[in-house]
Amino acid sequence: MSCSVIGSANAAVCVSILLVFLPGVSSQHQEDVRNSFELSARAADKQVGGSDDYAKWFSIFKTTLLNLHWFSQQDGLEQEVKGLVFDSLDVSKSDRELLIRALNFLQKLEENKDALKLFNQCVLDKVEQDAIGSLLFLGGGSYHGKFQLAVCSEKNGAVAVSTSYVHFNVHGAQYRGVLYSDGKVDTKTTLSTHVFGLNDELYGKVRDSIKKKLVDSGVSEQAPISGL
Template sequence: MFLYLVEHDFQMGLARLPASAAGECIITLLFLPGVSAQHQEDVRNSFELAARAADKATGDDYVRWFNTFKTTLLNIHWFSQQDGLEQEVQGLVFDSLDLSGSERDLLIRALNALQQKAENEQALNLFNQSALDEVSQDAVSHLLFIGGGSYHGKFQLAVCSEKNGAVAVSTSYVHFNVDGAQYSSILYADGKVETKTTLSTHVLGLNSELFSKVRDSVKKKLADSGVSEQAPISGL
């Protein structure tokens, strides 16, 4: 498990938690201008700890993964501001993200930086393509939580902002529904299988005052659970 960070002008950045096993989820965290260095560290550490807990506790089941992920965050003084707002996607998933022009430009540059690594290219297709038949078989286990005609993308986009000292993270993931379709049909239907694509967004806030009391404990838990590798990604 690795955590990457890119900073641009010390305010904008990208963190990626890539999947190395079937049950692990990928989180790309984009820091907008105005997020302090301390809060960037708090968010990165919080999300890494929550992702590690979810990876360890669950298998290839997105609902269980996200419940463990969210519960871990709530236990270290995060709270829900908006829970599971869903919208059906028409066209590209990326076009449905609720971002301003400047935020969208930053995210495009961040994703382009990630695409420099071959293992990331297929994951980005979940946001750049609107059909699952664009996903290669080799990448399926790393990209999708699979179950009974319902498929959740493991690749999430999260945007962190700060206003008047208050930190919020909006995280979005893709959910695919294919009624009556077989697993192989989704991948090799040449566009003939009807796929309903939904973008689900959760907004989480951080109680910074309370988190400051557990900050060292979070760092210790990360250290005890394995080496946390945070390294720069060029290209942003």
């Protein structure tokens, strides 16, 4: 397999996860991250079913990921977001800007319509509307949702993924630009950030079986994002 190093940042949607790969992440490790995160998200979706228990969803997602020979480098305490989600992310300014760019290109570029469709389907369970606007809480309605924003980096051959898991509940008619209750809308948004590392040696023993499970499923849940 090719292990070439990618010289520029790129991004992809895997189930309800937006992944940004920083420059220097090898093509093999990008594939490993996408496949691991997709399989873990699918396992969580299957076990949670139609429930809106998003804390349980992430618990299953994380447990599955650890069983695929990832390990926790940092566990974040769950916190209630009192402002914009992006301002609360525990990532560098440059990483945050890349995530915002990826979301913008996901929404605005025609060639990303398949990725946006995938993201919309997986992020919002109760309504059919544009996911990007909902993530920014612009508009109105009543819904529940979840998403993850993840940044993958590689240093000296070691891969790390910083993933910020966000879930929200909104009940109300009108709200704008805030992610907390203003007395008019009952809104709660919680955020937890986790950093995972990959045990390359052990993962190499199951890499092919993970790929086979995804292929055998017959459904693609990965889509690249153009424009980054």
